[in-house]
Amino acid sequence: MPLEAVASQDETGTDQEFLYTLNFGPQHPATHTTLRLILTLDGETIVRAVPDIGFLHSGFEKLGEDLDFNQYVTIVDRMNYVSPIANEMSWHGTVEKLMGIEVTPRCRYIRTILAELARIGDHLLCVGAVALDLGGLTAFLYAFNEREKIYDIMENASGQRFHPSYTRVGGLMNDVNDQFVEQVRSFVKTFPKAHADVCRLLNKNKIFIDRTKGVGVLTREEAINRSCTGPIARASGVARDLRKDEPYLAYPDLQSSFKIVCSNGGDCLARYLVRMGEMLESVNIIAAAIENLPGGPVSIGTDSNVVIPDKSATYRSIEGLIQHFELFMWNRRFETPVEEVYGATETANGELGFYIVADGSAKAWRARTRPPSFIHFALFPHLMEGHQISDVPAVLGSLNIIAAELDR
């Protein structure tokens, strides 16, 4: 879209020449990712903000129609790359719903633990980046120190730090080891201290509060009408959380160990406080889940014809070999119902849903993503009007826009 020319007169004929246009991004440190804003300014006050997106569009949904249900998990990882494992739970949760697969208890618990770790990691980045943009570097460093531990746990479980691709249809790539349990236990023990450090730096910090309180206010009605979910809706007083409302994975067993964190403020400060509160609730979930981790297999049996057998079974038994070939040959693979289904999970940013249309083959006919970042970024012009240009990083950071998910 070309830069908008500012009209020299408004509808009533009043002179508008004092307005000017500022191009913000697509490469700007405060946007963190690749997105562009065209701001019309009156002095330093924003009269109009027009987002221009699509710089990272790479046709993920088209690829979803060309890759099978196990292969597409590598693409799903790259949507919200700050908490990739939560996207995998959502994708394979929907695929399993489509096929009518019930995963094993151990798999449910491990997925829950990893999804909550991903939520903490995502919130840490968001909170740290807001603080960084508003001038507080130390909180960012504390947050990243904890993120590093989460990456270590992911690496131990899956062998990959950033894009684990750890889930499979009907289970997980492999079981976790004893060291994983120790790492998670030690994270649960040490994280509240780091969380308190960040709180001490920011919660009563005059500069931080002055720059976030009353900025970018979203009322409850607007939040619902504009399809907001997740921390942004909860910061505006919408008490909705899919982990409570539509419990999936191990959340039905863990209902007593966590609460929904809400606020009525609706501004950037409320969104920050909701995220901080949610991290502690997530730690409680992880603590309860790791101590009740059930034994047994992580994947449903290979007789179900949908699970990739482990390498030892592939190489040492004829059943495993046949199963492996059945799943990897182009003319075999999965059999799916000719149906369509919507499944959603509560990820760090909000409701991440997938609408899968299946035509009976191993590939999705349509793999629609409901991306929370895309829906939340549509709020931006509304939130920005009338604010100062220095509020842009605060609002942008508090919405936690991940451009790869925004553009897909």
Added chain:
Amino acid sequence: MTHAEAIDAKFGTGSAQPTDFRDNKRIAVPVEKIYGVLAHLHTHRGFDMLCDLAGIDYLGYPDAIDRYGIVYALTNTVTGERLFVKTFVNDPDPEVPSVVDLWEGANWMEREVFDMFGVTFAGHPDLRRILLPDEFTSFPLRKDYPLRGYGERHNLPTVTRAES
């Protein structure tokens, strides 16, 4: 009274065809009645949030009659109930009424469906491409569009600093 019965009572028998799959409750509505049905669900049946709006191209899908499907995923934020309303449109002029005046959140979602499928939304305040550049001529999520594209990227104009 279920939602489908309420719609049948208000808009005539056969307006809503209910189906179920897993936990998804769905109703199919003809496109002439879609705006009225959605407005009714929004105002009188408590569906205050449009959770998702998806376009689907059914070209070559088993037993498909119509080409494009538009799915409105509605949510009631008080009870947590979900309902999937679906309608179908066809070439050469696929057009659906816009629901931006009911749910402001539909604004960008409708623009995305237009961008990817070429389905237009009558009454939309600002129906432009959103993810792809304005100069792009095809609709890439249509089934007759190849995975590797037609090479449009090579024909996009180059903007220099002096011209911008």
